Amino acid sequence: MLGCLAPHPPHVVYAENPEQNEAFSEGGWETLRWGYNRLARKLKTIDYDAMVIFTPHWQTYIGTHFLGLPEFKSKSVDPVFPNIFRFNYDISVDVDLAEKMCEVAGDSGIITKMMRNPDFRIDYGTITSCHMLNPDWDKPLVTISSNRNAHYYSPEVMNEQASALGEACARAIEESGKKVVLISSHSLSHRHFVTESPLPEDMSREHIYNHSQYVWDMKLVDMMRGGKMREVIDIMPEFTEQTIAETEAGGLTWMMAAMGFPEYPAEIYGYQSVIGTGNLIAAWDPREATREIVL
Numbered sequence: 001m002l003g004c005l006a007p008h009p010p011h012v013v014y015a016e017n018p019e020q021n022e023a024f025s026e027g028g029w030e031t032l033r034w035g036y037n038r039l040a041r042k043l044k045t046i047d048y049d050a051m052v053i054f055t056p057h058w059q060t061y062i063g064t065h066f067l068g069l070p071e072f073k074s075k076s077v078d079p080v081f082p083n084i085f086r087f088n089y090d091i092s093v094d095v096d097l098a099e100k101m102c103e104v105a106g107d108s109g110i111i112t113k114m115m116r117n118p119d120f121r122i123d124y125g126t127i128t129s130c131h132m133l134n135p136d137w138d139k140p141l142v143t144i145s146s147n148r149n150a151h152y153y154s155p156e157v158m159n160e161q162a163s164a165l166g167e168a169c170a171r172a173i174e175e176s177g178k179k180v181v182l183i184s185s186h187s188l189s190h191r192h193f194v195t196e197s198p199l200p201e202d203m204s205r206e207h208i209y210n211h212s213q214y215v216w217d218m219k220l221v222d223m224m225r226g227g228k229m230r231e232v233i234d235i236m237p238e239f240t241e242q243t244i245a246e247t248e249a250g251g252l253t254w255m256m257a258a259m260g261f262p263e264y265p266a267e268i269y270g271y272q273s274v275i276g277t278g279n280l281i282a283a284w285d286p287r288e289a290t291r292e293i294v295l
C-alpha cells in the first residue's frame with residue numbers, strides 16, 4: 001500500500017493539454033507538473049491493482065459513499081473554472097473492492113452507501129489527481145466521498161471519523177488481498193486569489209499569496225520529511241482552521257490512518273502555488289528498498 005498526496009487544481013490538467021480536455025493552454029505550473037510526471041513514472045514501476053482516492057469534491061452529508069458501478073462516462077466541468085477544465089472522462093471502478101470497503105466500514109459503525117446512479121458525475125478532484133498520477137487511465141479506481149464532519153461538528157470530529165474510516169479501509173484492502181495506491185486529493189493551505197489573470201497560465205502572475213500560510217505549509221513538509229505523520233495528524237485541526245485547508249474533508253487523516261501513521265520519511269515531489277493555494281505532491285512508500293529522497 002503506497003500513499004500519495006495529490007493536489008487537484010484543474011490548472012495542472014489544463015496545462016498538460018491532454019486530449020480529453022477541451023480547453024487549450026500554453027503550459028504553466030511546471031514545478032508541480034514535473035513533480036507529478038516523476039511520481040507517475042514511479043507508479044509505473046509498481047505492481048498494483050487499483051487506485052483508492054478520497055476526494056473533498058464529492059461531498060456527502062449522510063455517511064460515506066463509494067462509487068458502485070463498473071464504468072462512469074461523461075464530461076466533468078469545473079464549476080469555478082469552466083474556462084480551463086471541461087474533461088471527457090471514461091473511468092473504470094473496482095466495484096468488488098469498493099463494496100468490501102463499504103461493508104467493512106459499515107460493520108465498524110460508519111454510515112455507508114454505494115453510489116449506483118449511472119448518471120452520477122465524477123468530481124474534478126478525482127479526475128485531476130488520477131489523471132496526473134496515471135495519464136494512461138489503465139487502473140480501476142475506488143472513489144470515496146468526504147462526509148462533512150468538519151462542517152457539521154468540528155475538525156476534531158473529522159479527524160476521529162476519518163481515522164476510523166482509514167482503519168476500516170485498510171482492513172478491507174487486506175482482506176481483499178489486493179495491492180493498492182491510496183490517494184489523498186487536496187492542496188495544503190487554501191487561501192486563494194479573488195481575481196483571475198486574463199491568461200490563467202501567465203506565470204508572472206503566480207505567487208505565494210500569504211506568508212503565514214506558506215510557513216504553515218513548510219512546517220508540514222518538514223514534519224513529513226521527518227516521518228512525523230502522527231504529529232501531523234494531531235495538529236491537523238489547528239492547521240485546517242488556520243489555513244482554511246482542504247484537509248478539512250479528512251483525506252490526509254484517512255490515508256495516514258490506513259497506512260498506520262508512517263514514521264518513515266515522505267518522498268517530496270514538488271510544491272507550488274496555484275492561484276495562491278499551497279500545493280504539495282508527496283508519497284509514502286513503505287518499502288525501504290524503493291523509497292527515495294526525491295527533493
Ligand SMILES: [Fe+2]
Nearest residue numbers: 008057125246
Ligand atoms: Fe479543491
